Each structure stands twice: as structure tokens, then as C-alpha cells.
Amino acid sequence: MTTPRILEVRQGLLKKNDMIAATLRAQYKTAGTFVVNLVSSPGTGKTLFLERTLAALRDRGYRPAALVGDLETDHDALRLARSGAPARQINTHGICHLEAEMVERHLVGWNLADFDFLFIENVGNLVCTSSYDLGEQLRVVLLSVTEGEDKPLKYPTLFNTADVGIITKADLAAACEFDPALAERNLHAVRPGLPLLIVSAKTGQGMTSWLDFLVDRRQQSNTAMLENRRESLARR
């Protein structure tokens, strides 16, 4: 009979995911690929928004690609491929979120350096997706005008981790009596200073600002990387 004793552990349950994410982040940076993780509830219009984003970036001369998470089907990857950009489906088979390991596995065979942007469309879920770092440089949360302005207050954990908020389906705003000022107030209550854009992928409203924002963020990220590289060279 042994006596009970206490073992100190102090280890995060997500440690393994975080380690893979850190490796991915380093790979994205080396390749110069700007990686964007799109999170939202189901039905916010993520796929159409992404389809139009991919096509517009190609028109501007960039090379985007997409990974799209879904519980079972490959409908979304087929839709995204219509933009002409490489697109792959990640079937999670019932798992409600993407994990870094799934992303790593689905990148095999792709050369990241061939892509200026990589979009990862997460599974539609406002809870579980927030805990898993995919190594992205930008986490985008989408909120559609049909969902109501109080979603951020109901799911503060997810909205709090976002780097930019996109209000989608702006063409339906009037019909839904959507109050943009209230939505903004709620978003800023749980994530002070969050940059916000209002778009309609269907009519194209706000898409130019969104693309400018993306290109600008990618530029900032690459500049920061080059400066770091220059500094480390200077230190040698």
C-alpha cells in the first residue's frame, strides 16, 4: 500500500496544439505566406465571402489558396475552387473545430512559398474554434446581420480572440432591422479596439476596403519579418 502524494504538473492541455501551431507560424513566415483563420457561426456566409476574396486577390495579381474545414462534405472546397485558387477540404468527421495538426497534415504536398495568402475557413462554431491556435497571423471573426447584434456578448471568448471583425450580408441589413452602432458597441465591449468592416459579398459592398486591409496587414507582417532578419544579421 503506497501513501498518496502530490505531483506538480503545470502543463497546458493544449500544449501539443500550441507547439504545432508555433512550428506552422514559423513556416508561414519563412515562406512569406500571410495566413488568415476565418471563424464564425454556421451560415454567416463565410464561403461566399471567401470565394469572392480569393477571386479578387487573384485579380490584383496575388496568389491565394484556401483550406476549408467541414464536418462531412466537400461542397465548400468545390465552391472555393471556382475562384481559380487552389482549395482543399479538411473533413473533421464530427469534430467541431480545426486543430493545428489537421492543418499541418493538409498542407503536405503544397509549397507554401507559392502562396501570398492562405485562408483557413474554420468549422462554423462560435465556441470550440476559439481555443485552437492554427499559427495564423490574422484571426477574422464574421458576424452576419441576420444573427442579431448581441452575438458578441453571448460568445465573448471567441470574439475576444479576433484581430478583425467583418459584418456580413450588409445587403440584408435593412430587412433585418440590423443596428450597426449597437453591433459595434457590443463587439467593442468584448474586444476593445477591434477593427470592423461591413461587407456584402453578394453586392461587393465593402469588399475593396477588406482587400486593402488584407494587403496592408500582409505588407506589415512581411516588413516586420524583414526587419527582424536584418537585425539578427547585424548582431552576428
Added chain:
Amino acid sequence: MHELSLANRLVQMAEATAIEAGAQRVIAVTLRVGDLSGVAIDALRFAYDVATAGTRLEGSRLELRRVGVRVFCQFCQREVELPSVQSFRCPVCNTPSGDVRAGRELEIESLEVE
């Protein structure tokens, strides 16, 4: 509902630690759970019973230590605890702050083994 996969990870990590320490059985697990960790406590407790069945953790207690959300307030120049996750404002001076310093934790603090 990602609590079952978290509970499975917990069991893997706890079993590995117990085996390494030469312990036969885990009696209790103490887990630190932040208010911004995205974990539903009830779902985690349910998943824990499922995940521990047939392992060295079967029948063990799950002790949860809640970790409140703390942000750094630029105006007060110190960390403050938020009374609610619906409002990221300093409870003292009402300045908004998104500079989260605690509350995302999800970690095994310790195991009681024999």
C-alpha cells in the same frame, strides 16, 4: 463540444505523468480553468467520467480551480480583474482594455497519486 477531446488529452497526460512517477492510480486531478478558456464546465465533468473509464484515473476526483479574467489597465497602470466577460473595461476607472493577462488558462496543475 470539444470537451471530450480535451478530457482525452487530460487522461493521456495524467497517465504518462503517473507512469513516469511509478504511481498505480490517480486519485485526483487539479485543473486550472480560465473564464476565457472556452470550456463548458458541466460538459467537461461529464466527459471526464467517460474518458477516465478503464484507465488509471478511473473513479478519480476532478478539482477545478477557476481563473478569473485579468486585463492590464493603461490608465491605472496595473492588472485588474474583470467582474464580467461581457465588458472589457477596468472596474475602477472604466477604461476599455483588451490586454488580457490571465483567464485563458487550461492546465493540469497537479495530480494526487498513489
